[in-house]
Amino acid sequence: MKWKKIAGACLAGYVLGMPHVADAYEGDWKRGHVYYRMVCTSCHAVKAGGPIGPNARTQAEWAAYMQANKHAKGKDSVSYYVSKPYRESIASTNKAAAKFADVPEQELFEDLKAFVSRSAKDGDAPTGCR
């Protein structure tokens, strides 16, 4: 029985020691930065008349933009560009899309929100297109 106690203790320790997976997801601004630069900016630079730096807008403007979820003046949604179908569609030419292929869409959306908020004109670390 001793080994069962030890195994139980280890399992309990493992579970208690795990990060708080059940907590509400909080955006990973670093991953958001990578996605913003390598997916959003790389496309904007070629197809959308030039990149848009996160510091081109205030936090409030970014929050409103992400909340409205309207991309290209409402032609489509912002969330489409973090969706799995979109990532799959560009994965062969975009390494970041391929790398993040399995990331849940809502997580990636939160990552982007966290990054643009941090990097906005009035954010904690205003950031250009890099």
Place this chain on the structure above:
Amino acid sequence: MKISRRHVQNLGWRWSGVMAAGLMASAMATDHSGYKELQQAFKSGPEVTRACLVCHKDAATQVMKTKHWTWQSLNPQTGQMLGKKTLVNNFCIGVASNYPYCTSCHVGYGWKDRNFDFSKAENVDCLACHDTTGTYRKPSGLAGHPVYVEMEFPPGSGEIMHPVDLRKVAQRVGFPSRYNCGACHFYGGRGDGVKHGDLDTSLEAPDFELDVHMDAIGLDFSCTKCHAGTGHQVHGSRYSPITKRGEGSAARERTDRQSPATCDTCHGIYPHSAKTMTNTKPLPGFTQQGMAAMLNRHGDKIACQTCHIPAMARGGVATKLLWDWSAAGKMGADGKPMVKKDAKGHTIYDSKKGAFELGENIVPEYRWFNGEVKYTLLGDRIEKRADHVSINHFGGSPKDGRSRIWPVKVFRGVQPYDPVNKTLVIPHTYGEDAESYAVSFNWEKAAAAGMADVGAPFSGKVEFLKTEMIWPLNHMVAPKAKALQCQDCHDRNGSLAHGRLKNIEGLKKGPLFRLGK
């Protein structure tokens, strides 16, 4: 991760076996949010440090032995005391009398003048290197403190900076990332990419093309992957770099886990092989094995960086190439200080600082380098001349058996000089007081204040001296397909007379072989 008794107490667990297993499982995350010491409404950085030191008892003592704290570094080869505290450069020139501005990049709090207490542990700033939230910033002018109360910054700008949430930052500490190191090292010389040419914010989330090691979706190296160390010591200093082939590899075998940041530490001294040359078309008469051997022979005289860092400032951030302090002081049409920008938004003139030149994708210059670095220190006599005077010197020659050819950024400046004592001067350039050049626009007054602060003689007269500094390039390592090719240095006859190394002494410039078509 070290599991201390304190962890046990904080978590309130009595069964240490369970606790140990759990903490081992979560060692990578090291969630600090539950620690009672960090449940405070911290009002200052030192308060956070005191909380950190409850568990990390040796941390401050360790940090206080590092260059990041002392800003001093004794070069054992030359006996020179180097480091930001004493050096004179041709960017912002010197720290003395400008402390609150320069020390925003000190790993400490409160270095506002020469009387800073370097023995006080609570002055150590843990968060600068360990913040993971990306919200912890230390603005220039606050002597290394972050913002504690809402303030307009820069003063008069109308921009409001909000206080940093110290509790949140303290609860989310982690290992240093590129963002932490870059908060200072990307901004050397008072701006993004200004100083180094191979370090700027494009390396926060770089792609493979920009840097094969830091590629954010590839190897994703943090700075500390190469600049590794123990006890808060960070290795790989440009004050005493390892340049000779093989010395890095030897260091990897050390038992003290020191790891000077050299290429051959990981890649070995013969990095090219038939396998690495798979996609390379061999020269006529060469096999891929033969090509690999030839490139490995190049490594005797050519640093890896020379071929693998084909240009600097490759990430879209311009680096500064010239700073002319002598041009400062011109006012705008309204009689007030002015700032001029170029079409790309780069500042090219500032009444308080002078004129600048910047550039991207700049081809480096090249120097023989054996690792010996010598600086012109305050008090060293310099004869003024028409061309640029070098104020840091790289040792090296083709004949000493220790040197290799390195790519460097050569930064040129025009800076204040004492024509009577024939020395460089450190002027008081920043600040709102009457002696500051930014207020007085009077060089004699600014130099007198700066030199008095450091206790150095000053004649009262100021002229300007053309100077240059050399900065070795080590980052922004390109993919091998973008590395220099034979023809970048050799012509079709193998001659080096017209390529990148045409000005390097000691190389046979005549025909060596045929490259073919």
